[in-house]
Amino acid sequence: xxxxxxxxxxxxxxxxxxxxxxxxxxxxxxxxxxxxxxxxxxxxxxxxxxxxxxxxxxxxxxxxxxxxxxxxxxxxxxxxxxxxxxxxxxxxxxxxxxxxxxxxxxxxxxxxxxxxxxxxxxxxxxxxxxxxxxxxxxxxxxxxxxxxxxxxxxxxxxxxxxxxxxxxxxxxxxxxxxxxxxxxxxxxxxxxxxxxxxxxxxxxxxxxxxxxxxxxxxxxxxxxxxxxxxxxxxxxxxxxxxxxxxxxxxxxxxxxxxxxxxxxxxxxxxxxxxxxxxxxxxxxxxxxxxxxxxxxxxxxxxxxxxxxxxxxxxxxxxxxxxxxxxxxxxxxxxxxxxxxxxx
Amino acid sequence: xxxxxxxxxxxxxxxxxxxxxxxxxxxxxxxxxxxxxxxxxxxxxxxxxxxxxxxxxxxxxxxxxxxxxxxxxxxxxxxxxxxxxxxxxxxxxxxxxxxxxxxxxxxxxxxxxxxxxxxxxxxxxxxxxxxxxxxxxxxxxxxxxxxxxxxxxxxxxxxxxxxxxxxxxxxxxxxxxxxxxxxxxxxxxxxxxxxxxxxxxxxxxxxxxxxxxxxxxxxxxxxxxxxxxxxxxxxxxxxxxxxxxxxxxxxxxxxxxxxxxxxxxxxxxxxxxxxxxxxxxxxxxxxxxxxxxxxxxxxxxxxxxxxxxxxxxxxxxxxxxxxxxxxxxxxxxxxxxxxxxxx
DNA sequence: CAAAACTTGTAGAACGATATACGTAGAACG
DNA sequence: CGTTCTACGTATATCGTTCTACAAGTTTTG
Numbered sequence: 050x051x052x053x054x055x056x057x058x059x060x061x062x063x064x065x066x067x068x069x070x071x072x073x074x075x076x077x078x079x080x081x082x083x084x085x086x087x088x089x090x091x092x093x094x095x096x097x098x099x100x101x102x103x104x105x106x107x108x109x110x111x112x113x114x115x116x117x118x119x120x121x122x123x124x125x126x127x128x129x130x131x132x133x134x135x136x137x138x139x140x141x142x143x144x145x146x147x148x149x150x151x152x153x154x155x156x157x158x159x160x161x162x163x164x165x166x167x168x169x170x171x172x173x174x175x176x177x178x179x180x181x182x183x184x185x186x187x188x189x190x191x192x193x194x195x196x197x198x199x200x201x202x203x204x205x206x207x208x209x210x211x212x213x214x215x216x217x218x219x220x221x222x223x224x225x226x227x228x229x230x231x232x233x234x235x236x237x238x239x240x241x242x243x244x245x246x247x248x249x250x251x252x253x254x255x256x257x258x259x260x261x262x263x264x265x266x267x268x269x270x271x272x273x274x275x276x277x278x279x280x281x282x283x284x285x286x287x288x289x290x291x292x293x294x295x296x297x298x299x300x301x302x303x304x305x306x307x308x309x310x311x312x313x314x315x316x317x318x319x320x321x322x323x324x325x326x327x328x329x330x331x332x333x334x335x336x337x338x339x340x341x342x343x344x345x346x347x348x349x350x351x352x353x354x355x356x357x358x359x360x361x362x363x364x365x366x367x368x369x370x371x372x373x374x375x376x377x378x379x380x381x382x383x384x385x386x387x388x389x390x391x392x
Numbered sequence: 393x394x395x396x397x398x399x400x401x402x403x404x405x406x407x408x409x410x411x412x413x414x415x416x417x418x419x420x421x422x423x424x425x426x427x428x429x430x431x432x433x434x435x436x437x438x439x440x441x442x443x444x445x446x447x448x449x450x451x452x453x454x455x456x457x458x459x460x461x462x463x464x465x466x467x468x469x470x471x472x473x474x475x476x477x478x479x480x481x482x483x484x485x486x487x488x489x490x491x492x493x494x495x496x497x498x499x500x501x502x503x504x505x506x507x508x509x510x511x512x513x514x515x516x517x518x519x520x521x522x523x524x525x526x527x528x529x530x531x532x533x534x535x536x537x538x539x540x541x542x543x544x545x546x547x548x549x550x551x552x553x554x555x556x557x558x559x560x561x562x563x564x565x566x567x568x569x570x571x572x573x574x575x576x577x578x579x580x581x582x583x584x585x586x587x588x589x590x591x592x593x594x595x596x597x598x599x600x601x602x603x604x605x606x607x608x609x610x611x612x613x614x615x616x617x618x619x620x621x622x623x624x625x626x627x628x629x630x631x632x633x634x635x636x637x638x639x640x641x642x643x644x645x646x647x648x649x650x651x652x653x654x655x656x657x658x659x660x661x662x663x664x665x666x667x668x669x670x671x672x673x674x675x676x677x678x679x680x681x682x683x684x685x686x687x688x689x690x691x692x693x694x695x696x697x698x699x700x701x702x703x704x705x706x707x708x709x710x711x712x713x714x715x716x717x718x719x720x721x722x723x724x725x726x727x728x729x730x731x732x733x734x735x
Numbered sequence: 736c737a738a739a740a741c742t743t744g745t746a747g748a749a750c751g752a753t754a755t756a757c758g759t760a761g762a763a764c765g
Numbered sequence: 766c767g768t769t770c771t772a773c774g775t776a777t778a779t780c781g782t783t784c785t786a787c788a789a790g791t792t793t794t795g
Binding site for chain 2 (some may be wrong): 117
């Protein structure tokens with residue numbers, strides 16, 4: 050008598066016995082591999098669903114794919130990432146892939162640790178939003194597994210794909226909009242980073258901002274501030290900025306999240322928006338639409354970004370090794386926070 | 393000549409050779425297992441760091457632990473979950489465990505699929521926030537792997553741990569606070585669920601609300617509404633509610649997130665807060681502090697909840713099988729949205 | 736001082752998939 | 766009709782750990 054399975058687990062072997070075929074055949078069906086007839090395929094499929102078989106991801110990870118994708122975000126508080134994530138899920142809905150999230154808290158060290166953890170867990174690919182790592186580290190990661198970056202402007206020769214909106218254009222749209230509405234002392238409130246890189250979206254936005262200011266003849270009013278790590282510190286910077294002698298009459302914030310803080314400080318200081326101060330954000334998140342914010346913002350369609358990123362990643366896992374870079378055109382959504390001035 | 397390792401990967405075998413000990417010994421060091429001398433331990437540790445060895449999680453998953461915990465949240469938009477997550481990370485900082493997130497979008501089907509995926513991937517344990525599954529499904533999951541629930545009031549005989557705040561008390565605090573401030577027509581805006589269970593936090597809050605209303609002699613003013621799935625639909629409900637003949641003079645929302653929508657609708661309708669309408673939320677998230685919201689809320693210290701959940705989960709993985717239930721006392725944080733009425 | 740108990744280490748069988756190498760038909764070809 | 770293809774299946778080594786069973790050495794016990 051053959052040695053009977055002791056464990057209760059339903060493995061590929063159980064399925065093979067049930068269907069009366071070899072283990073290898075079942076594996077082929079599982080992977081949609083070449084060399085199985087339609088008859089055998091349906092027979093095996095039937096056995097699998099009858100037994101309620103579920104492939105063991107760890108075992109798969111030993112040899113082949115895990116069908117798990119890593120998704121890394123800097124922050125859980127920024128609702129923009131939620132939009133992107135929704136797009137990713139739409140793209141993967143009908144596939145075998147599952148996505149698991151990591152949150153880096155905008156810290157390079159945590160980001161690297163999470164990526165290591167995901168590589169250890171044999172994820173098939175990685176989507177990283179706004180990476181904080183040095184470019185060379187990104188290249189190293191991409192050499193180890195298929196990688197798509199969102200919100201990172203790659204330099205030529207990159208071995209990964211990117212998905213972006215045109216950040217320079219977005220910033221230009223903001224400045225043009227504000228200038229047309231009668232504002233001139235337009236400041237840019239940037240993200241705090243220890244060492245800015247050319248690849249960062251915020252760098253591009255700053256470049257776009259500076260260029261558009263010059264083009265509008267407002268070059269002498271260029272002012273760039275940095276938001277700090279915590280909410281409290283950022284409010285301090287903004288308060289200082291709004292109480293200074295040459296207070297700006299408009300603030301362009303690198304992301305909506307920060308713009309909400311600006312709105313708060315302005316109100317605390319008794320400044321009316323947009324009467325005394327116009328505020329514009331970036332990402333057009335759900336909070337912009339709330340009447341108490343009514344925040345003008347740049348829409349870069351997070352859903353589309355996520356969807357494209359997932360598509361590119363799956364392509365790359367399937368073998369493509371030519372880098373692709375997807376870019377969407379940003380669009381300004383005007384709301385009350387930047388209404389035209391009444392002179 | 394012995395067969396040389398072909399692959400470049402640094403495995404437990406490489407370490408064993410380098411340190412001049414057996415594979416089993418290295419494994420013991422790795423797992424802090426019994427039966428290794430201090431000398432051997434340090435020797436192996438040295439080899440590991442010299443070679444830059446990293447354990448292969450998939451291989452671990454075949455036999456032992458994966459040192460990966462699953463963390464399931466209903467929603468990425470609600471910043472309260474971010475606080476909880478931060479607490480979890482603090483608790484796990486100095487351990488080997490890594491946390492990976494899943495987002496169920498408040499849908500039972502996605503929630504179940506994610507849990508299956510996490511079980512397939514051999515996660516060592518699960519933390520689920522505000523589960524939407526039926527109680528019996530929860531029990532089945534908990535039977536398969538160590539489980540801690542946050543925001544779920546277990547019935548006696550549960551085989552999982554829970555971490556909660558006292559939701560009934562929280563709701564009572566709100567009603568007492570509003571009543572003392574001179575409001576009487578206090579409505580409760582609840583979460584939409586297909587079938588409410590006794591285990592849900594929102595059910596407890598509703599019970600607390602009803603009880604406190606009666607205790608305050610306001611029983612005849614009890615009104616419960618349901619927020620719907622999307623932001624737009626919820627705003628519709630609120631608008632209808634605020635334009636009805638017997639409009640409430642205060643609204644208690646089951647979570648801050650919804651309260652912000654109420655503030656928005658009130659403003660659109662030209663109602664002043666708190667002059668015409670007081671608004672109170674739950675969770676005391678970061679958005680409450682923004683001046684444009686100034687939202688009174690119940691603080692249930694998300695950080696503490698997350699920290700305790702992680703602690704309980706690790707204990708359970710280590711073998712405890714007696715259920716434990718941790719409860720924190722909620723605290724009301726008063727802000728301008730519920731200032732006392734001037735008669 | 737022999738027997739028992741403990742300590743420290745090793746060998747090697749799992750775990751559940753994947754994928755290579757190969758076997759066996761039947762079809763197509765000259 | 767023998768040879769070469771093609772299509773379909775199978776047997777089995779392999780991945781990197783964990784962990785049981787056991788061996789050898791050391792200390793304690795009676």
